């Protein structure tokens with residue numbers, strides 16, 4: 001992947017067209033506020049760089065909005081030489097609002113003409129309620145937020 005192509009990818013993924021004015025209803029009902037690109041980038045910088053070089057490392061944003069985080073992951077993976085089609089296979093999103101979901105899909109697609117690309121994205125990015133325990137997607141993994149699967153916050157803290 002040459003520099004010019006990667007610059008085009010950056011320009012597309014970070015274009016201002018992905019931002020939108022949030023209605024009061026969207027903010028109140030669904031907490032719709034998108035993370036600004038600069039903050040996304042700062043957060044990505046805090047992750048170990050190898051997460052973006054490992055072609056098998058997967059990422060999920062279970063309330064992905066306009067796909068800001070997923071786009072940043074995609075871009076970093078591509079900057080590390082992982083081809084677009086391979087990178088999107090490792091990126092997953094869930095979003096309650098159909099318009100936001102479609103924005104994320106279009107963004108991650110890079111408007112590719114390859115039908116395989118949209119097939120992967122339609123599989124990996126879904127319009128659903130991530131908290132819906134009846135969604136068939138939980139059948140194999142088990143509902144993440146059930147009491148049985150609850151994460152003990154103390155286990156996540158670094159030792160003092």
Ligand SMILES: C[S@@+](CC[C@H](N)C(=O)[O-])C[C@H]1O[C@@H](n2cnc3c(N)ncnc32)[C@H](O)[C@@H]1O
Pocket residue numbers: 030031032033034035036061062063064065066067068069094095096097100128129130131
């Ligand atoms: C605070 S925004 C964050 C969006 C994105 N992660 C970001 O940081 O820019 C939360 C998003 O989650 C969606 N959302 C809210 N509840 C959800 C749910 N139960 N399942 C899936 N998506 C949800 C909203 O529609 C909104 O787009």
